[in-house]
Amino acid sequence: MTTDPLSETFQALADPTRRAILARLASGEASVSELSEPFEMSMPAISRHLKVLERAGLIERGRQAQWRPCRLNGEGLKPVFDWIEEYRRFWEQSFDRLEAYLEEIQKKDASDERH
Amino acid sequence: MNATSATGTGAQNPVFKTGHRAKAPRDLVWRMWTEAEHLVRWWGAAGCTVGKCDLDLRVDGSFHYQLMFPNGMEVWGKFVFREITAPDRLVVLNGFSNPEGDFAASPFPGDWPRQMLTVITFKDLGDETEISLTSEPFNATVAQQATFAATMPSMFGGWGGTFARLDDHLKDHAN
Numbered sequence: 001m002t003t004d005p006l007s008e009t010f011q012a013l014a015d016p017t018r019r020a021i022l023a024r025l026a027s028g029e030a031s032v033s034e035l036s037e038p039f040e041m042s043m044p045a046i047s048r049h050l051k052v053l054e055r056a057g058l059i060e061r062g063r064q065a066q067w068r069p070c071r072l073n074g075e076g077l078k079p080v081f082d083w084i085e086e087y088r089r090f091w092e093q094s095f096d097r098l099e100a101y102l103e104e105i106q107k108k109d110a111s112d113e114r115h
Numbered sequence: 116m117n118a119t120s121a122t123g124t125g126a127q128n129p130v131f132k133t134g135h136r137a138k139a140p141r142d143l144v145w146r147m148w149t150e151a152e153h154l155v156r157w158w159g160a161a162g163c164t165v166g167k168c169d170l171d172l173r174v175d176g177s178f179h180y181q182l183m184f185p186n187g188m189e190v191w192g193k194f195v196f197r198e199i200t201a202p203d204r205l206v207v208l209n210g211f212s213n214p215e216g217d218f219a220a221s222p223f224p225g226d227w228p229r230q231m232l233t234v235i236t237f238k239d240l241g242d243e244t245e246i247s248l249t250s251e252p253f254n255a256t257v258a259q260q261a262t263f264a265a266t267m268p269s270m271f272g273g274w275g276g277t278f279a280r281l282d283d284h285l286k287d288h289a290n
Contacts, residue, residue, distance in 0.1 A: 084263070101147070
């Protein structure tokens with residue numbers, strides 16, 4: 001089994017049902033029975049997915065014995081978001097540098113024409 | 116399945132999008148992307164400089180570059196050109212590489228896609244140019260695809276609304 005926490009996150013995210021559960025939890029906490037309805041899955045099947053998500057640190061469960069609400073754990077998702085934000089930042093900063101360079105060479109072209 | 120994205124890999128795949136409106140005519144912007152002397156002047160994140168680089172602008176040719184970050188870190192990367200339609204469309208595979216020019220794993224921790232299929236379009240607006248960019252994992256493993264999918268705004272119904280709350284949540288946990 002994997003020991004690298006990031007690998008465990010990726011394994012958890014590899015399943016479309018688990019991604020859909022996370023998307024549902026993004027709009028607020030929910031119980032196992034509330035989660036099982038839209039997926040047309042049995043509560044034990046949903047519970048198995050929830051265990052994987054919980055072990056990967058992507059969700060947290062409430063402590064009430066009967067109604068253990070599930071909620072997103074933002075911290076568990078953070079490394080994943082960090083990567084795409086880094087990718088976005090790379091492109092946006094390149095665009096900013098492109099803009100500065102375009103300004104520089106267009107000024108230069110204009111002054112070349114005057115001379 | 117009839118619905119496919121512009122890159123033919125299936126509309127169900129989430130796609131990363133960004134863009135920029137450049138204050139320059141399209142022909143000039145195109146040259147910035149396709150001529151090495153210009154590309155090295157702006158390519159890379161803030162404070163980066165391009166060291167060695169090699170541009171072979173043709174389909175299956177590549178732009179291979181060494182990028183120096185302000186903190187002293189040095190990485191290599193490359194684009195492989197898949198489509199070159201002057202002056203309005205470039206399709207490239209982009210990713211990290213080794214100094215010899217082969218695609219390589221990211222130097223950063225985590226199991227990220229090695230190659231991204233990126234489409235860059237340039238729309239002529241007269242004195243300005245609208246640059247639009249989309250990227251999606253290419254030849255990625257299921258786990259890499261999933262990681263990428265999970266980072267897309269579509270998963271949480273947009274960056275606004277609930278996603279903004281998640282951002283706040285992340286900030287709360289940052290300290």
